[in-house]
Amino acid sequence: MMNSDFITAIIFDCFFAAVASIGFAVISNPPRKAILVSAFLAAVGHGFRYFLLKGTSLDISSASFIAAFIIGMLSILFAKKIHCPAEVFSFPSLLPMIPGMYAYKTVLASVKFIQCEDYPSSINIIVDIFRNGTTTVFVLFALVVGVSVPMFIFHNQTFSVTRILKFVNKDRRILDKPRVEIEQIDER
Amino acid sequence: MDIHSELKELSKFLSDYSTCLMAVGTHTSRVVRNTSRIAQSFGFFADMTIFQKTIIMTLRDKDNSHSYSTVNKIKPMALNFEINSRLSSLSWEAYDEHLSLEQLRSQYNEIVSKPRINKWIVLLLVACANASFCRLFSGDWQAMCTVFVATLVGFFIRQKMMEKHINHLFVFIASSFFASMIASLATIYHFGNTPQIALGTSVLFLIPGVPLINGVLDIIEGHALAGVSRLINAALLIICLAIGLSLTLLLIGVNAL
Known part of the structure; x- marks a missing residue:
């Protein structure tokens, strides 16, 4: 199974996923340092999904779920390193996994269905619409839920990654008092 | 400064801050947390109701004896993760270092007025991205070239029409x-x-991925109303995308595919 052809295929897959992720990331104007991270995450996620699809017997929705979960975990790790919200690079790195061909086939089959006047063959088209449509929806949900599960596991870290502590103020009770008083305390 | 004018000035700032965050595509619970964090650093509490087009917010002091309410429209803005990230940092900075309102204002204005990435670079990168997307669906190099050109034209049209403020649908x-x-x-x-794969991938640069993910996140975190309205907007965009694609399919004839 792990011959050199398979490994080359995975590496190519990673490379193109990274390029795709950079392109889709710049639409939403991310911070410059986040672009490379999202490319890396997309390469890891998509390459891993490719491995799961070709190397194991998993179907596309479960494979997408696992890949998205890994992206979510890694994104929280990187978020702590470079002080950016995790979604800034986890969202663009999911985009290469969006089930575009299934969505296209759903639209194509729907247009065929409108134009089809023959009753028996339209039943086949309905099966096409349903099969491709449900795959699209399931993969989309697997991606979103997979990436957000780590965000809930590490809920507090998710919201405090952008914090850059310059000094540690242990007496948090100060914050409950109005501003004027805070300044007086600081002067003392 | 008496407490009422202090509340008033801070509410004005916070309503600008929260609507801006909401407009650039931040998920709802982050908007709520960031805003109340800044309010807390001044010793106040902020409670807010978020809809797709407006944010209603009440700022009050600790014993509820003074309050100030604002309603502010969420202006339509393009997605911008840099503003999202830097405004989140700003809220922590306000919390940890007790920045004054003037400092917050000036930093906010600086962050918001930062220019976006050059649009020609974006155009080129999106075209490359969609071409490699086509490769991921196992298209050959001819299909990749086709998708590259198609995306260049399609995204250029989108940029031009967005600049002229034509209806986004x-x-x-x-x-x-x-x-x-x-x-x-x-x-x-x-x-x-593989010309079919080229045809299928050529429109995928339009998929509204960020609103879709944000919508589901919002629903899971309990902001069901905001989440559903995000999903409805994303669904509308996808339907429009499908209408454009179906027009092409009808024109060239589906039976050939």
Whole structure:
């Protein structure tokens, strides 16, 4: 199974996923340092999904779920390193996994269905619409839920990654008092 | 300064801050947390109701004896993760270092007025991205070239029409129609072995991925109303994309595919 052809295929897959992720990331104007991270995450996620699809017997929705979960975990790790919200690079790195061909086939089959006047063959088209449509929806949900599960596991870290502590103020009770008083305390 | 004018000035700032965050595509619970964090650093509490187009917010002091309410429209803005990230940092900075309102204002204005990435670079990168997307669906190099050109044209049309503030739903129909029309030339002239994949991928740069993910996140975190309205907006965009693609399919004839 792990011959050199398979490994080359995975590496190519990673490379193109990274390029795709950079392109889709710049639409939403991310911070410059986040672009490379999202490319890396997309390469890891998509390459891993490719491995799961070709190397194991998993179907596309479960494979997408696992890949998205890994992206979510890694994104929280990187978020702590470079002080950016995790979604800034986890969202663009999911985009290469969006089930575009299934969505296209759903639209194509729907247009065929409108134009089809023959009753028996339209039943086949309905099966096409349903099969491709449900795959699209399931993969989309697997991606979103997979990436957000780590965000809930590490809920507090998710919201405090952008914090850059310059000094540690242990007496948090100060914050409950109005501003004027805070300044007086600081002067003392 | 008496407490009422202090509340008033801070509410004005916070309503600008929260609507800006909401407009650039931050998920709702982060908006709520960031805003109340800044309010807390001044010793106040902020409670807010968030809809798709407006934010209603009440700022009050600790014993509820003074309060100030604002309603502010969420202006339509393009997605911008840099503003999202830097405004989140700003809220922590306010919390940890007790920045004054003037400092907050000036930093906020500086962050918001930062220019976006050059649009020609974006155009080129999006075209490359969609071409490699086509490769991920196992298209050959001819299909990749077709998708590259189709995306260049489609995204350029989208940028131009967005600058002229044409209705965004119509923009989506038009750019998906033109992009898929160019990609369909590969089908008509039998360019390469996988022209179908080129046709299918050519419109995918329009998929509103961020609103989709944000919508589901919002629903899971309990902001069901905001989440559903985000999902409805994303669904509308996807329907428009499908309309543009179907027009092409009807024109070139589906039975050939």
